[in-house]
Amino acid sequence: GAGVSQSPSNKVTEKGKDVELRCDPISGHTALYWYRQSLGQGLEFLIYFQGNSAPDKSGLPSDRFSAERTGGSVSTLTIQRTQQEDSAVYLCASSQYGSLNQPQHFGDGTRLSIL
Amino acid sequence: GQQVMQIPQYQHVQEGEDFTTYCNSSTTLSNIQWYKQRPGGHPVFLIQLVKSGEVKKQKRLTFQFGEAKKNSSLHITATQTTDVGTYFCHVGNQFYFGTGTSLTVIP
Numbered sequence: 001g002a003g004v005s006q007s008p009s010n011k012v013t014e015k016g017k018d019v020e021l022r023c024d025p026i027s028g029h030t031a032l033y034w035y036r037q038s039l040g041q042g043l044e045f046l047i048y049f050q051g052n053s054a055p056d057k058s059g060l061p062s063d064r065f066s067a068e069r070t071g072g073s074v075s076t077l078t079i080q081r082t083q084q085e086d087s088a089v090y091l092c093a094s095s096q097y098g099s100l101n102q103p104q105h106f107g108d109g110t111r112l113s114i115l
Numbered sequence: 116g117q118q119v120m121q122i123p124q125y126q127h128v129q130e131g132e133d134f135t136t137y138c139n140s141s142t143t144l145s146n147i148q149w150y151k152q153r154p155g156g157h158p159v160f161l162i163q164l165v166k167s168g169e170v171k172k173q174k175r176l177t178f179q180f181g182e183a184k185k186n187s188s189l190h191i192t193a194t195q196t197t198d199v200g201t202y203f204c205h206v207g208n209q210f211y212f213g214t215g216t217s218l219t220v221i222p
Contacts, residue, residue, distance in 0.1 A: 033210070040217075043158070043203065045210035059210065091157060101146055101207045103160040 002026070004107035006092050012113045015084060021077045021110045025094030032075050033093045033104060034067060043091070049075060079112075087114045119206055121213030129221050134191040136216035138204035146207035147187045149178060152215075153200040161189075163207065194220045 005024040013019055025032050034046040045059040049069045060066070064082075069075040079086055089109040095102035120139045128134050138147065146165040150158040162171055164180035164187060171178045175198075177190045191198055199220050204213040 035212075042214045043212040045212075048210060056210065093158075101163070103148065103163065104150075104158075104205075105160070106157040108157055 004092055004094055004105055006090075006107035006110050008110055009108060010111045010113075012115065013082060014115050016081055018078065018080045019082055019112065021079075021090050021092075021112070023075045023077070023092030023094075023107060025073065025075070025092070026096075026105055027073075029094035029096050029105070030072065031095040031097065031102065032069060033095075034075070034077050035091045035093065036061075036088045037091055037109070038088045046077070046090075082112075082114045084114045087112055119204065119211055119213045121204055121216055123216055124214065125217045125219070127219045127221060128194050130196060131193050134194050134198070134218055135188055136202050136204075136218075137186065137188050138213050139186045140206065141185070143184050144187075144206055144208075145184075147180060148205040148207055149187075149189050150203045150205060150212070151200050152203065156200075158203060158212075165207075191218075194218070196220050196222055 007022045030051055032049040036044045036046055047054055047067050048056045051072045052069050064080045067077045089111050091106055091109045093104040093106045095104050122137050148163045149161040151161055152158045162178050167184050168182045169180040175192045179188045189202055201215040201217045203215045
């Protein structure tokens, strides 16, 4: 597709389960970002990929969170042993070059609900 | 990390009134970007400002970058209901977005 694609759009799971969120960036975009947005709140940076490497993981809230990117394209964000405070919308964005000065194009997000 | 303050947090205006949101930094910024997020939607890039004192316009929206490159503003003239949403500034060479200003337009 032409835009950033995220799946699933909604995920409901029980506390303690693992979840995997997927992001398919715009073709040719080398930079990929994950953010978290709680209801009515701002954008919390999680991790940034340049190609397949993640030069900045400083935003990951705990060691339960991990992310990878393969082939310089699709990225997955994994949350292990989910907690209720993990409930939020997880947004993925991509930009054409690695420079942070490029506009970011966002997907529609995955709405994660932990019961 | 970069400290970027955005004010106000919320703004309610009557349709037709003007609206302004401000983004302030304690340090010099290389550039600044503005995004709009409609309710239930995702952030959408509006514009990027790079030069000191730069002013750019998009129809009823006017974006300004301060002379010292430490602050920026987004001004909407004669708001319409389609302007409803949250406006975020983003420091171009950082990962941080401003806290956002949520705009409500009362018809």
